[in-house]
Amino acid sequence: SxxxxxxxxxxxxxxxxxxxxxxxxxxxxxxxxxxxxxxxxxxxxxxxxxxxxxxxxxxxxxxxxxxxxxxxxxxxxxxxxxxxxxxxxxxxxxGGGASAPPTALRAAMRGDCHMHSDWSDGGSPPLEMALAARDLGHEWVALTDHSPRLTVASGLSADRLRAQLELIGELNATLAPFRILSGIEVDILEDGSLDQTDELLGQLDMVVASVHSKLRMPSVPMTARMIAAIRNPHTDVLGHCTGRIIVGRGRPQSEFDAEAVFTACREHGVALEVNCRPERQDPPDDLLRLAVEIGCLFAVDTDAHAPGQLDWLDGGCARAEQFGIGPDRVINTRGTPGGRR
Incomplete structure (x- = not known):
């Protein structure tokens, strides 16, 4: 493009x-x-x-x-x-040519709720990610590095998260009016609790809650686990809900009662993530269709781990629109969703 x-x-x-x-x-x-x-x-x-x-x-x-x-x-x-x-x-x-005009949803998007930096498993520092988002026309981007349980991705301890919050404040002072939202992709633990202290979660602008462990848990306990996380007042977005990977060796999707989980999202105002990563495309078509019918809100997110991946938002928006998801149901079209700080 x-x-x-x-x-x-x-x-x-x-x-x-x-x-x-x-x-x-x-x-x-x-x-x-x-x-x-x-x-x-x-x-x-x-x-x-x-x-x-x-x-x-x-x-x-x-x-x-x-x-x-x-x-x-x-x-x-x-x-x-x-x-x-x-x-x-x-x-x-x-490619030497003009790009197609943005879709109605893409034109309405003001930010991205889910990205990673080199503080966890991303490849670039927060400033570089923010500048790339700004060049794409975003007004804001949420920095959501991993929580401490995910050691393989260098998840942030409480002290490291506090240090990152200080950095975000410094960067925002120089990037204004563009804004980096403070955030986290927090692990949903086996009992449905979130992998960070309530005190810190309460300071963040954006909390994306995702399952990263024991993805093959039986459906009944997995459903209870996810609903407990959705009911947590700190949760803003349910990330890549099935955990599936559809490229390479792949990974099967987790089993859970999707109707119960998506109904909980609707009732608690938690957005269901439409994950733009090509290897995820999560949720699958049938579950995305169900979430639309139930009346969920959505977050169309790149889950970017490098600046260029922030541009995957185009594909996610096109996919969302295929299922009739308009700007009024997508929290990325808001000025600053979350916004507790």
């Missing part, structure tokens, strides 16, 4: 750092190998550390590749951008 909004305007005077990051973004959204993405992000960090005078002199003298982290492809991007041109590499990634 072509660039729109702030990203398109940036090309009026092409910034080499921005061009390198935009290439990394486009590579991520297309599923390119991680090493290729890292090369462009590393080059952006190197160039960002140079003064304007040194950058101009290196471009003039052709000595960019003497810098560690700058290769042939990245040097060409920097040189073309410094000359005020759209780099050829970026042009190829964008």
């Amino acid at each position: 072509r660039l729109t909004g702030p990203a398109a305007r940036k090309l009026a005077g092409v910034d080499p750092v921005w061009a390198l990051r935009q290439i990394a973004f486009q590579l991520e959204r297309s599923g390119a190998p991680a090493y290729r993405v890292r090369a462009f992000r590393r080059a952006a960090e190197v160039v960002d550390g140079l003064s304007q005078a040194e950058l101009a002199e290196r471009v003039r003298a052709g000595t960019l590749r003497q810098l560690a982290g700058i290769g042939e492809a990245t040097a060409q991007v920097i040189t073309q951008a410094a000359a005020g041109q759209e780099p050829e590499y970026l042009t190829r990634l964008l």
Whole structure:
């Protein structure tokens, strides 16, 4: 897709750092190998550390590749951008054509309720994720790194979450009017309790509650487990409800009484997540149709672990609209959903 909004305007005077990051973004959204993405992000960090005078002199003298982290492809991007041109590499990634206009739901979206940073299992720092969201035209994005139980994903202890809250406050002071919502993707434990203290959960703007363990639990206890989490007053969103994976070796969906769970979501004002990740597409079609019929609210979320994945919102919106989900039933269309702080 072509660039729109702030990203398109940036090309009026092409910034080499921005061009390198935009290439990394486009590579991520297309599923390119991680090493290729890292090369462009590393080059952006190197160039960002140079003064304007040194950058101009290196471009003039052709000595960019003497810098560690700058290769042939990245040097060409920097040189073309410094000359005020759209780099050829970026042009190829964008396909050279205009994108289709956004759907009605996508046009109404103001933010993303679920993303991860390098504080847990994401690949980029919160600022980089926020800047990518802002370039997509978002007004806000919720930073929802994992809770402590998920050690494999470097889940945040209470102390680390408190430190992240301080960072979010500092970033918001510089990013305004764009806003990072404080949040968490909190594990739903076996008894339905949430994997963080009530005191901290009560400070957050966005709590996405998800099952990550014992996904093969029998239907009856799994249903009770999920409903207990939904009834928790801190829960805003029920994340990827079936836990399924539909690519590679895959993972079967969890078994639970969907009608009872979705009815609880409706009754307690908890949004059911339409997860945009290509390997999830959760909930499945039949359950998404049921949730629409029951009258649930929804959160269309990318569950992004890298900046380029934030652009998966387009596909999630298109899928939601196939089932008749309009902007009035999607909390991402609100100014700042959650918003307890």
